[in-house]
Amino acid sequence: MKKRKERIDRGIKVRSSDIFALLSWREMLYLAAPRVLPVVACMALPILLDPYWQKVLLSVAVVALLAISWDIIAQTGMVSLGQALFFGVGAYCSGVMNHYWGLSPMLSIPIASVMGGLICTVILLPVLRLRGIYFSMVTLIIPLILVRIVEATKIFGGTEGLSGMTPLPSKWVELYLIVIVLLCALFGFRRMMNSDYGLVLKGINDNDRSVINAGINIYWFKAQSLFIAGVIGAFCGAFMTHVYMFVGMPVFALDYSILPIAAAVVGGPGTLAGATFGAFILVPLSEVLRGFGGLRIVFYGAFLVIFIVALPEGIFHYIQRKYHQFERWAEVAE
Amino acid sequence: MGENYFMLIGTSLYALINTAILALMAIGFNLTFGISGVANFAYGAFYVLAAYGLWGMLNLLHFPYPVAVALAVIANVLLGALIYRFVLLRVRGQALSEVIATFGIGLAILELFSYFGWVGFEYTLPVFLDKSFIIAGTYVDFQRLAILGFSAVLIMALWWFTHHTAIGLAFRGIAQDERTALTFGIDSDWIAMLSVSFGAGIAALAALFIIPLGSIAPGEGYDVLIKALAVCIIGGLGSTGGVIVASFIVGFAERFTDTYIGSHWTMIVSLAAILLVLVIKPSGLFGKQKELEERI
Numbered sequence: 353m354k355k356r357k358e359r360i361d362r363g364i365k366v367r368s369s370d371i372f373a374l375l376s377w378r379e380m381l382y383l384a385a386p387r388v389l390p391v392v393a394c395m396a397l398p399i400l401l402d403p404y405w406q407k408v409l410l411s412v413a414v415v416a417l418l419a420i421s422w423d424i425i426a427q428t429g430m431v432s433l434g435q436a437l438f439f440g441v442g443a444y445c446s447g448v449m450n451h452y453w454g455l456s457p458m459l460s461i462p463i464a465s466v467m468g469g470l471i472c473t474v475i476l477l478p479v480l481r482l483r484g485i486y487f488s489m490v491t492l493i494i495p496l497i498l499v500r501i502v503e504a505t506k507i508f509g510g511t512e513g514l515s516g517m518t519p520l521p522s523k524w525v526e527l528y529l530i531v532i533v534l535l536c537a538l539f540g541f542r543r544m545m546n547s548d549y550g551l552v553l554k555g556i557n558d559n560d561r562s563v564i565n566a567g568i569n570i571y572w573f574k575a576q577s578l579f580i581a582g583v584i585g586a587f588c589g590a591f592m593t594h595v596y597m598f599v600g601m602p603v604f605a606l607d608y609s610i611l612p613i614a615a616a617v618v619g620g621p622g623t624l625a626g627a628t629f630g631a632f633i634l635v636p637l638s639e640v641l642r643g644f645g646g647l648r649i650v651f652y653g654a655f656l657v658i659f660i661v662a663l664p665e666g667i668f669h670y671i672q673r674k675y676h677q678f679e680r681w682a683e684v685a686e
Numbered sequence: 687m688g689e690n691y692f693m694l695i696g697t698s699l700y701a702l703i704n705t706a707i708l709a710l711m712a713i714g715f716n717l718t719f720g721i722s723g724v725a726n727f728a729y730g731a732f733y734v735l736a737a738y739g740l741w742g743m744l745n746l747l748h749f750p751y752p753v754a755v756a757l758a759v760i761a762n763v764l765l766g767a768l769i770y771r772f773v774l775l776r777v778r779g780q781a782l783s784e785v786i787a788t789f790g791i792g793l794a795i796l797e798l799f800s801y802f803g804w805v806g807f808e809y810t811l812p813v814f815l816d817k818s819f820i821i822a823g824t825y826v827d828f829q830r831l832a833i834l835g836f837s838a839v840l841i842m843a844l845w846w847f848t849h850h851t852a853i854g855l856a857f858r859g860i861a862q863d864e865r866t867a868l869t870f871g872i873d874s875d876w877i878a879m880l881s882v883s884f885g886a887g888i889a890a891l892a893a894l895f896i897i898p899l900g901s902i903a904p905g906e907g908y909d910v911l912i913k914a915l916a917v918c919i920i921g922g923l924g925s926t927g928g929v930i931v932a933s934f935i936v937g938f939a940e941r942f943t944d945t946y947i948g949s950h951w952t953m954i955v956s957l958a959a960i961l962l963v964l965v966i967k968p969s970g971l972f973g974k975q976k977e978l979e980e981r982i
Contacts, residue, residue, distance in 0.1 A: 431782045431785070431786075433785070433789065478961055478964050479964055482964070484781045485725045485781045485784075485785050488725075488782070488785050489725065489915050489918075489919060490919065490960070490964065492727075492912075492915070493912055493915055493916065493957070493960065496908070497912075497954070497956070497957040500950070500953035501954055501957075503950060504948070504950030504951055504953070504954060606793075606908075610793065613786065617786060645801065646797060647797070647801050649793060649794075649797040650793075650794045650797045650798045650801065652790075652793065652794075653789075653790040653792070653794030653795075653797065654790070654794050655790070656786055656787065656789070656790030656793070657773060657790040657791055657794070660773075660777060660783050660786050660787045660790070661772075661773055661776050661777065661787065664783065
């Protein structure tokens with residue numbers, strides 16, 4: 353007797369897929385829980401955690417945002433290996449505005465986000481036509497070379513960097529600013545990717561030539577997607593500049609490129625929620641592994657390989673499937 | 687004539703050597719990519735791994751030099767094959783998964799070495815012959831001349847290999863059209879595995895020749911990867927002719943900026959060259975074969 357595994361939608365998923373969800377609390381809870389839980393958790397965590405883990409939460413949120421930014425351009429068919437470019441450009445924009453012109457963080461962070469997004473888009477415009485790994489290669493190189501340029505030309509403090517930025521008013525402002533931005537970005541961009549606009553972006557990833565055939569200028573859409581991702585990444589950089597009160601060459605470090613990719617790959621690419629989820633797993637894990645020092649990055653590398661090979665869909669998709677569907681063994685007719 | 691003239695000759699000579707170094711660094715990466723389409727981002731890690739392996743065998747285990755060299759190259763070749771067999775084969779054809787997987791492997795290897803902290807002047811490989819010559823008024827040591835010669839020999843050997851041996855022809859067959867090659871009975875997985883192995887082996891040879899000029903450091907791995915990428919992007923990925931021409935362009939541009947402008951600017955020149963080439967001809971100077979795959 354042969355058996356096969358079959359996967360069937362749970363009854364509750366079917367029942368709650370349209371207006372009948374309003375019939376019972378259970379169905380409403382089933383729909384609301386995955387959306388409300390993260391919001392409640394994010395709002396409650398800053399109060400519940402001790403000061404050390406509050407700092408960790410900051411970096412979780414920053415990595416999650418960078419991973420969302422990575423995921424947006426990845427869904428548009430551009431896999432970047434250099435999120436540090438977005439992060440670094442944003443950090444330098446905000447740092448320069450604050451250091452030389454004395455702009456307050458409340459002004460310099462939003463301006464730096466938009467400016468950083470624009471600058472990154474302009475830097476990457478020449479490579480917009482490249483596809484797949486060709487794009488990845490160029491994005492890997494650019495932040496590494498920008499570091500050398502800062503070193504060579506000694507602009508913006510050169511190797512010393514700029515220090516003495518104005519900090520944000522209090523740590524509560526810091527925490528809630530980044531957490532709220534994270535939630536807005538997560539839910540907002542998830543909505544965007546499910547709209548018609550997002551459909552075009554995903555179409556570019558699936559088959560760019562047929563999108564061209566549909567009479568759509570894919571370069572314009574790719575540039576927009578880059579700009580969106582750039583703004584998110586630049587926001588992270590600008591924000592961290594004011595948290596650390598310092599901007600320098602480390603903002604282009606490989607960490608800011610690797611961590612978001614690792615988070616997105618571990619969590620599950622293609623949903624934004626997976627990327628966020630991955631950040632919430634990886635960053636605290638790396639804090640626990642802090643005793644290993646430099647070995648942490650070795651673990652990231654290993655994680656990347658293991659997940660790409662063994663669980664390419666990522667943890668989020670796996671959980672999502674278990675939530676919506678159940679599996680059972682069914683007999684195969686001979 | 688006079689001093690300026692000698693400076694020009696000297697710079698040109700060193701630029702030529704720089705070209706050879708760049709070509710040596712890039713050719714392995716290019717070989718792997720050109721044949722199987724696997725962008726081996728662990729290439730820099732293979733280079734550093736071979737260097738440390740060789741260093742360990744010479745200084746800790748006290749193997750004779752030729753034995754150590756042979757073992758280091760063979761170990762790298764085997765490692766390349768293993769990585770292909772157990773990691774890359776499972777994600778074959780998904781270019782981006784390949785990139786992330788090899789990048790992860792490279793990262794793990796390089797960061798492991800920086801964790802050990804094996805950095806310093808004692809971590810270097812012996813030169814072949816401690817001698818230097820004066821050519822047209824410029825001191826050149828034997829090692830640099832050896833690199834120059836070896837690059838030329840390696841490129842010619844590879845050309846001969848890919849044009850006149852069965853495996854080499856199979857390599858080119860897979861590179862041109864994998865499915866058609868399959869119908870001729872060429873096992874594409876086997877050949878792709880060989881291509882990754884060969885790339886890793888060439889990385890070991892490059893380390894053997896280039897490392898004696900400086901010292902071994904995990905950071906070298908990233909440098910080598912960046913230089914290989916830069917040269918391959920400018921030349922057009924998967925094109926051997928492109929690698930040679932691009933090495934000349936980058937090699938001469940770097941040396942001449944170093945001498946006449948300042949050493950900090952060399953990297954910027956490479957970046958400018960990459961961006962310029964990408965703007966004018968996105969598939970690189972000689973990248974024709976797979977134009978539609980790489981750009982649109």
